Amino acid sequence: MSETPADTPKRQRAPSKRALQTKARVLDAAETVFSIKGFDGATIRDIAAEAGEPVGTIHHHGGGKERLYHQAxxxxxxxxxxxxxxxxxxxxxxxxxxxxxxxxxxxxxxxxxxxxxxxxxxxxxxxxxxxxxxxxxxxxxxxxxxxxxxxxxxxxxxxxxxxxxxxxxxxxxxxxxxxxxxxxxxxxxxxxxxxxxxxxxxxxxxxxxxxxxxxx
CATH class of the missing domain: 1.10.357.10 (Tetracycline Repressor, domain 2)
Known part of the structure; x- marks a missing residue:
């Protein structure tokens, strides 16, 4: 049986240079904030402020707070x-x-x-x-x-x-x-x-x- 277009897995495009730079900036900010405030004291808003990015960008590149901590x-x-x-x-x-x-x-x-x-x-x-x-x-x-x-x-x-x-x-x-x-x-x-x-x-x-x- 031949594959239909719906069966064919979609190829994910590699992240752009700009996206990689944004993610690095998000992780840098997370590292700084978590190291100062700890996991419990830090907030996503703190990290967004440190990174100079909207809260939505932090969620997009880092996920939730625990996942972001893991990545950092x-x-x-x-x-x-x-x-x-x-x-x-x-x-x-x-x-x-x-x-x-x-x-x-x-x-x-x-x-x-x-x-x-x-x-x-x-x-x-x-x-x-x-x-x-x-x-x-x-x-x-x-x-x-x-x-x-x-x-x-x-x-x-x-x-x-x-x-x-x-x-x-x-x-x-x-x-x-x-x-x-x-x-x-x-x-x-x-x-x-x-x-x-x-x-x-x-x-x-x-x-x-x-x-x-x-x-x-």
Missing amino acids: VARRAGPLAERRLAALAAVKAAGDVTIERVLTAFCSPFFDLAQEDPVWRCYARLVAQVSADSRWREIRAAHFDPAFEVFLEELSALLPDVPRRHIVATFVFSVSALLALLTSRDRIGEFEAGDIQDTEDLRSLIRFCAGGMAAG
């Missing part, structure tokens, strides 16, 4: 995971794998991105929200857990005599410490008389976390 979190998670896994591959290829080097491979990509572009510090606040709220377990599982588990296995292999629960707990603490560093840099400056560079803070954090993990 998801869009940077992939590039971040890719950088982390590439850094870990480089550590393994070079040999002499240590706890500090594995933690550096995990932490440095996020840190470097935040140094290159302040929007990543904004994104860090979003990730901190997702990490702390059980509502977003699905987002964590889809976008953050796969890379986390790869690093967890590497750390476990380096610490065969340390209970796995301790490794998991201290790795989670390490992630929380990284997010705190990315989101509260000014707070450190309030108590530091000298001119400490961000990279020194990261090295201190990694040494601290590695020591706690190895202590068992």
Whole structure:
């Protein structure tokens, strides 16, 4: 039986350059507003005002508030995971794998991105929200857990005599410490008389976390 025109699936046209730019602007605004006000405090009108777009445009490109939150979190998670896994591959290829080097491979990509572009510090606040709220377990599982588990296995292999629960707990603490560093840099400056560079803070954090993990 031949297909009738009604049976033939319609081809969807690729989004125009203008549409893609509008969606990026909507997601940028969502990221900013959610990072400041949180999911519960933010409104679609807040995001529309930040984006300089009508409310209808926000709904068209982002859907409802929850879907928009998912998209705002998801869009940077992939590039971040890719950088982390590439850094870990480089550590393994070079040999002499240590706890500090594995933690550096995990932490440095996020840190470097935040140094290159302040929007990543904004994104860090979003990730901190997702990490702390059980509502977003699905987002964590889809976008953050796969890379986390790869690093967890590497750390476990380096610490065969340390209970796995301790490794998991201290790795989670390490992630929380990284997010705190990315989101509260000014707070450190309030108590530091000298001119400490961000990279020194990261090295201190990694040494601290590695020591706690190895202590068992």
